[in-house]
Amino acid sequence: METINKIRIARLNILIEEAGGLTRFAEKIGKHQSQVSQWVNESPDSATGKPRAMSSRSARDIEEICRKPRGWMDQPIEHIHKSSAIYDQEPVISSKRISFEEDTNASAFFHILDVKAACGEGHFNNDYHEIVRSIEMEPNEAQHLIGSMNRNNKIQIVIASKDSMAPTIQPDDLLFVDMSIKDYAGEAIYILLHGGELICKRLSIVGKTLMVSSDNKFYQSWPWDDRMEGTRIIGRVIRALPMTFKKFGSV
Incomplete structure (x- = not known):
């Protein structure tokens, strides 16, 4: 069974792709690119040495900003109802595909x-x-x-x-x-x-x-x-x- 942090990372990658890249997503939720990147890559905390994990409060804030149902960040992708075409196509995106380029047409x-x-x-x-x-x-x-x-x-x-x-x-x-x-x-x-x-x-x-x-x-x-x-x-x-x-x- 996937941990809650792995599930949130998968969901986070989906939102990053929907936003058009890490830069635009970080801007949308009001966070620094480095913080979002640390979530995605599970970078170790300098104080504890443990992987950085997204808090439940941050997950709820992201859901609200991105207009997702409450708890969406905590729901495993394979458990989404397959009749929805958009969820049929939701991949887990490698962090290597995240774009750092600025989009001048972004909202x-x-x-x-x-x-x-x-x-x-x-x-x-x-x-x-x-x-x-x-x-x-x-x-x-x-x-x-x-x-x-x-x-x-x-x-x-x-x-x-x-x-x-x-x-x-x-x-x-x-x-x-x-x-x-x-x-x-x-x-x-x-x-x-x-x-x-x-x-x-x-x-x-x-x-x-x-x-x-x-x-x-x-x-x-x-x-x-x-x-x-x-x-x-x-x-x-x-x-x-x-x-x-x-x-x-x-x-």
């Missing part, structure tokens, strides 16, 4: 992180976050709407909460954040790690002082020099996708 992916950027009091977040889902766009559409095809995954999505940046940003808006920007780069809206919380604020220079402010005037501004120890810029907000429904009647 653009923007990953939604498992955090909320608080426009107000703040929500506690860890410094590293899991991807909960992804938005897929055609390359030209992504370039037009976001200004980038996000080939290097530097643009991530976080969800706004509270109202301190209203009316510019409303609670539950999807914020497209350039995570490569870690320093002040002109007046703009930034995501900050402040007091163990992620907050969404506007940074601007007033006179000679860098100020942290809210677009909602009910919230007070404060000088950057008065920040708590450890406060830093996580990224700059480049787009916000409104998620407010307009209600015209009851159901």
Whole structure:
């Protein structure tokens, strides 16, 4: 009987082929190529010497991103119902066939992180976050709407909460954040790690002082020099996708 890790490797190879190669698959699920390659090749862990294995949580995340049924990664291929033509043709693909070439026609992916950027009091977040889902766009559409095809995954999505940046940003808006920007780069809206919380604020220079402010005037501004120890810029907000429904009647 195959081990669960062998089954997941076989499934992983199928998904890599469906995506058009390792590069595109890694981009789709928000992982580095090296991590996916280590899963496929069962590379030894430098600390334990044991083969690296995919966790159940990673398997469930991949199923969701790739729109597969829950548990699909754990199901042996030979047990799939043979009436389905697509499963009749599913091979176990050798890792030597995986392509590392960049496909400029590949879809653009923007990953939604498992955090909320608080426009107000703040929500506690860890410094590293899991991807909960992804938005897929055609390359030209992504370039037009976001200004980038996000080939290097530097643009991530976080969800706004509270109202301190209203009316510019409303609670539950999807914020497209350039995570490569870690320093002040002109007046703009930034995501900050402040007091163990992620907050969404506007940074601007007033006179000679860098100020942290809210677009909602009910919230007070404060000088950057008065920040708590450890406060830093996580990224700059480049787009916000409104998620407010307009209600015209009851159901």
